[in-house]
Amino acid sequence: MIAITTQTIKSMARGALAVSAVSLIAACSPPPAAKVLADTSERYILTSYHEFSTTSLQLAEAAAQFCAAPTQSSEAFEEVRTQWRRSVIAWSGVQNLQFGPLLVDNQAWKIQFWPDKKNLIARKVETLLRSAETLDIKRIDDSSVVVQGLSSLEYLLFDQAAGKLDSYSNATGPRRCDLLVAVATHLHGVAAGLYDAWRPEGGDYLHSFIKTGKNNPEYPDDSIALANLLDTLVAGVELIKRDKFERPLGLDSDTSRAQIYLLEWWRSQYAKEAIIANLNSLQTLFNADDGYGLDDYLTDVKQRGDLSTKIQQGFTSSIASAKAIPNSLFSTAKPREQAELIAFQSELSQLLSLLRMDLPEALGISLGFNAKDGD
Template structure:
């Protein structure tokens, strides 16, 4: 074989080997993502089932101990949702499931309006009614309203009033059925996900979009860093319970646990080990803002001194968003779509 011919075949072999390694790495990343997300969905299913059980248990035998346990069950399930909230493709797109879990933003206070209607009707509120009442009724914000709204819980419909219990039980059972169905559907989705190369970019974009929403809508807007410049904790996604920042922490923790390992695999395969390590360190920096930031956003907005806690969190989240949405995206050749943060 002539030298030039050997060089040609050697080059072709190198190209084929590199492509095969890249394809294997992409498959490995998708395997990591699928398994991790499956764990997240299973946790969501378990926690919502426990919430539904706690609601029924409290309503059947309300005690001073069972009410805090019910509140805690709502928070546990809500945080389980926050950890997998970044997944915006696949089975969660069916029947507006993500909106069924969390109708937000809610600028017209539709959750409260729908709740008042259901609580005021004499007709039974059962599974069929919840199915037909729309996404504002069907998820965590509705349950949060029933459990934590101050005005509601100082009136005649306060828990354990029969009508409130009827609505809460129907809503939490609906959530539990949806969560179990989502976990099962994601398991069935596995082979298609692993066999479809473009899901690498789809999954990476999901994390990018989640960080955009976290930075801009869940932090910057209520902090008054966007729009009219006024601080407004009442546009956060869990203001009634005061758990908006716990939700932020859970979202970041979910991205770190369910999203980051696959992203690191993709980055290291492309020779971006140093960038992967910087992203990992930045996740740790965001986490370092807690537990100091475990407070209602309204409380942290009351004084400039306490507001600095939010500012520190925002800066760290912004830096994380830049690392992934700009540097990692460019390194991996992922092109963001226009208005990629539209929708929730």
């Protein structure tokens, strides 16, 4: 017979408290799917919108400082260009999030008009410059999306004829500066509005996305919100493979010809860098940065750690292959004969297959319709 001592009672009490504490923690911990939504939203989506808002503000400030100087210096002009590139990278982090506030009132088109198959950007911007209208934020807001956003700014900053420093020093310079500042300021307004729409202190779309349930008409259950993340991954890689890479370089079929002016950011020759940023951001979405992401959900809940590892490797290999492409995509000659391009295409195909075929099956979630499906 075991003697019941005071020490034994204390040990039993500590054990009971420990069990109670574990049970309480378990009861308070959100379900895995809810944790994926919360961590992905807070650590990736909200952070990405904040970064885009911040970089667009720095771009607007750099444009204003450049144009406020008595004479336009090359150093100040290069600073505007640098801030434009940083804004493009930040935009690449939210470009594929085709759900929520970004879909309201053509917000994405206000940020980027692409592809520009008829060179409308150059024509519309120059028409606006030749007009007698005041070029301010209101005029830009009332204008077509063609003259708004990063695409219009790329023309004003990088076009071989219209985007040189000399263009701001001649007779048309003042109006060109007015337009540069107005478009950059308008862009920041759009970016800041999107961030505000997501953040808890603003429109709090974050709460709508992660607090699913029968009282949430848009997301009555976790699977619908998770499907948006799945669609984002698939549509994002599809957009890179088809529209940002294969079609412009004529790699989408045996009979296709390169259409180099369909490349994203061809004037600044920044297409490859934007693709790398897209892939980095999509991998971060998959991982919820360093939080509990789809990668953990696959491993813990679906017992598919093998697939999670394959997808991780697919992103890592695709990013490495993109970085290995020499020079810019715009300066590529004979794409079908360049080994680095073919290798990148192969890596993208394998990654897309994992995301489009294996991942939905493993998650038990069907891919939804997205605006980038089809031709």
